[in-house]
Amino acid sequence: xxxxxxxxxxxxxxxxKRDFYARIADEVPVxxxxxxxxxxxxxxxxxxxxxxxxIARLERAGKTVVLSSLAEVMLKREREATAGLASLExxxxxxxxxxxxxxxxxxxxxxxxxxxxxxxxxxxxLAGQGASHVCLPVEMPSEAIAAASxxxxxxxxxxxxxxxxRAPLAVSARCYHARAHGRIKDNCQFVCxxxxxxxxxxxxxxxAILRVNGIQTQSESYVELLDELPALQRMGVSHARxxxxxxxxxxxxxxxxxxxxGHLEAGQARDRLGGLCAGTGFSNGFYHGAAGYRxxxxxxxxxxx
Amino acid sequence: MNExxxxxxxxxxxxxxxxxxxxxxxxxAGADSVYCGFRNATNARNFPGLNxxxxxxxxxxxxxxxxxxxxxxxxxxxPPAGKVGLWRDAADIGVRAGVDAFIxxxxxxxxxxxxxxxxxxxxxxxxxxxxxxEAIRYYCQHFGVRRVxxxxxxxxxxIREIKREIPCExxxxxxxxxxxxxxxxxxxxxxxxxxxxxxxxxxxxxxxVTYEREADGSMRSCLAGFTIDAxxxxxxxxxxxxxxxxxxxxxxxxxxxxxxxxxSLNLGRLLPELMAAGVHAFKxxxxxxxKSYVRSVVSNFRRAVDDIRAGAEPNLADLVALxxxxxxTQGAFKSKKWR
Numbered sequence: 001x002x003x004x005x006x007x008x009x010x011x012x013x014x015x016x017k018r019d020f021y022a023r024i025a026d027e028v029p030v031x032x033x034x035x036x037x038x039x040x041x042x043x044x045x046x047x048x049x050x051x052x053x054x055i056a057r058l059e060r061a062g063k064t065v066v067l068s069s070l071a072e073v074m075l076k077r078e079r080e081a082t083a084g085l086a087s088l089e090x091x092x093x094x095x096x097x098x099x100x101x102x103x104x105x106x107x108x109x110x111x112x113x114x115x116x117x118x119x120x121x122x123x124x125x126l127a128g129q130g131a132s133h134v135c136l137p138v139e140m141p142s143e144a145i146a147a148a149s150x151x152x153x154x155x156x157x158x159x160x161x162x163x164x165x166r167a168p169l170a171v172s173a174r175c176y177h178a179r180a181h182g183r184i185k186d187n188c189q190f191v192c193x194x195x196x197x198x199x200x201x202x203x204x205x206x207x208a209i210l211r212v213n214g215i216q217t218q219s220e221s222y223v224e225l226l227d228e229l230p231a232l233q234r235m236g237v238s239h240a241r242x243x244x245x246x247x248x249x250x251x252x253x254x255x256x257x258x259x260x261x262g263h264l265e266a267g268q269a270r271d272r273l274g275g276l277c278a279g280t281g282f283s284n285g286f287y288h289g290a291a292g293y294r295x296x297x298x299x300x301x302x303x304x305x
Numbered sequence: 306m307n308e309x310x311x312x313x314x315x316x317x318x319x320x321x322x323x324x325x326x327x328x329x330x331x332x333x334a335g336a337d338s339v340y341c342g343f344r345n346a347t348n349a350r351n352f353p354g355l356n357x358x359x360x361x362x363x364x365x366x367x368x369x370x371x372x373x374x375x376x377x378x379x380x381x382x383x384p385p386a387g388k389v390g391l392w393r394d395a396a397d398i399g400v401r402a403g404v405d406a407f408i409x410x411x412x413x414x415x416x417x418x419x420x421x422x423x424x425x426x427x428x429x430x431x432x433x434x435x436x437x438x439e440a441i442r443y444y445c446q447h448f449g450v451r452r453v454x455x456x457x458x459x460x461x462x463x464i465r466e467i468k469r470e471i472p473c474e475x476x477x478x479x480x481x482x483x484x485x486x487x488x489x490x491x492x493x494x495x496x497x498x499x500x501x502x503x504x505x506x507x508x509x510x511x512x513x514v515t516y517e518r519e520a521d522g523s524m525r526s527c528l529a530g531f532t533i534d535a536x537x538x539x540x541x542x543x544x545x546x547x548x549x550x551x552x553x554x555x556x557x558x559x560x561x562x563x564x565x566x567x568x569s570l571n572l573g574r575l576l577p578e579l580m581a582a583g584v585h586a587f588k589x590x591x592x593x594x595x596k597s598y599v600r601s602v603v604s605n606f607r608r609a610v611d612d613i614r615a616g617a618e619p620n621l622a623d624l625v626a627l628x629x630x631x632x633x634t635q636g637a638f639k640s641k642k643w644r
Contacts, residue, residue, distance in 0.1 A: 072487060074436040074458065082439070099439035102446070114490060118383040118504065121413025129447075139492040139501055140385060147386035169493050170486040170548075173436075173458035173637060174644045176563055180554050185644040201552040203532040204560045205525070209497075212554070212563065217486070219496055285499065291529060292496035 004032040006243040007068040011192045025061035029257040032064040040214045041078045068094040071114035120151035133158035141289035149236040158238040163225040165243025166218040176212045197246035224282035227266045316610045323355040323592035330596045335607030340377040347395040348379040350592040351506030363402040375405035381430035383503040415448040428452040432489035438470035468583035481590025483570040485548045493547040509546045568632040573624025
């Protein structure tokens with residue numbers, strides 16, 4: 001199983017992204033890096049100038065680079081961005097919206113987690129239309145992951161599961177970052193840049209539960225599937241995705257790599273990860289068919305829903 | 306399938322039926338079409354006590370057809386891998402029952418129906434979240450989709466633009482619950498409860514709802530133990546739908562509706578504009594609603610649409626009155642400031 005780095009969900013400054021990917025290129029044991037703005041089309045221009053150099057840098061370092069498309073496509077600029085991406089010969093692209101499938105017209109591509117490839121019938125359909133790789137929706141339980149992986153394997157396409165980072169829980173046409181600041185999407189002034197790991201939302205009695213990232217709603221805790229890596233591997237999951245958070249992602253990737261290589265026990269790995277992500281809880285409920293926020297300690301203890 | 310169904314008249318009223326009795330009520334009140342689902346995860350209103358058995362569906366189709374109304378079967382959830390058979394069986398049962406169209410979201414389900422039942426009419430559910438001409442055309446091109454139910458995020462000028470670029474009919478929601486998240490892309494309920502909107506057809510389920518009264522008379526409405534909102538002794542405690550709760554953020558320590566206030570959608574005033582923009586069918590939300598609600602809403606919309614069709618001035622005040630006393634919104638339809 002190969003580690004990948006998913007696209008940055010947040011509005012990090014161009015400088016922060018450039019520095020981040022320089023470290024990723026030089027230091028991080030992942031084979032594939034997904035780049036591009038998936039959440040908000042207004043943010044995309046800030047990093048577009050930098051992209052060619054970042055792609056070249058990552059490729060020189062031996063990474064496979066994949067450009068990810070927007071999850072929500074409605075406005076003219078979003079339609080144009082998606083069509084533009086779909087017209088590229090290289091690098092590879094990951095499609096997150098049916099408008100991208102339309103524009104790609106059967107040429108090879110990957111399927112992103114927002115496209116809702118939940119089952120073997122959909123995966124077979126997509127593979128027949130040029131999909132070479134599918135990232136499954138984050139909420140899928142282990143039995144469904146196993147069945148989907150088996151189908152993907154039989155079709156000869158890759159299958160990917162998010163194993164680290166906040167769970168993407170919802171997207172909207174409305175920007176909730178702007179709303180929190182009394183603005184709307186059109187005059188947001190990019191206030192989301194203030195929250196490089198999302199804006200916390202707590203219940204009125206003080207329980208932190210969600211994060212706002214522009215039009216996206218994420219989980220408060222990080223999904224963390226260290227314990228589950230061997231099972232994912234046995235199911236035939238070919239790629240494990242780390243979502244960039246505002247923590248030392250080089251060290252996070254090293255923990256997962258060491259765990260995959262058998263150099264680190266899952267328990268030790270989690271202790272180390274806990275130190276790297278101090279203050280943030282870990283969850284694996286979705287995988288176990290339970291409420292996503294839950295942390296289920298042992299594989300098998302609650303493996304069925 | 307009922308091949309003779311006539312879907313040609315613009316201004317079609319598409320009405321909810323959570324039970325066979327509600328279906329008969331909607332038909333009697335003037336629904337052109339009624340949508341419903343089976344008692345399982347194959348539809349997005351998989352609530353206890355709601356929905357149809359195969360026998361009930363068959364009898365309901367007969368009732369509707371005898372009165373010139375159509376039945377649309379919602380198969381609009383996403384089967385998790387390994388459970389696709391339930392959705393395929395549901396489609397086969399629907400064909401045998403003679404439903405007039407299937408409302409689908411999952412590509413695998415759409416492909417199955419298109420291949421196995423080539424005469425079947427497919428409508429693209431709002432759960433597919435097709436909000437651009439390209440996305441809609443993808444489903445038309447590959448699965449022969451004849452109608453798209455548009456997400457509630459577009460303004461009327463945007464709907465008019467889309468209509469110009471797609472080869473199928475448009476259905477829009479005009480009344481009822483106003484969901485805030487992109488449909489078919491929301492796992493909030495699963496995060497808190499372990500039941501998935503996409504895979505199980507469940508949203509903020511009643512089985513996980515509790516109301517906790519404090520000593521001072523204040524009330525918390527909770528989902529799976531999480532406080533979704535809190536109310537003073539004088540306030541009415543609302544239902545804890547996650548995207549309509551009040552939360553605390555760093556800039557909003559007082560607690561605020563982070564996503565949306567608990568409002569209902571009422572586009573009564575906009576019906577003429579929507580028809581002029583090329584909207585073919587108007588959808589009324591509320592399969593979980595009572596018969597009397599269905600009767601009142603459907604008959605009022607029936608009169609308004611008939612007036613518009615006849616070139617008469619519709620009495621839109623009646624439609625507006627349906628949500629009187631509640632907070633209502635025209636959502637995204639009137640202005641993009643909503644975003």
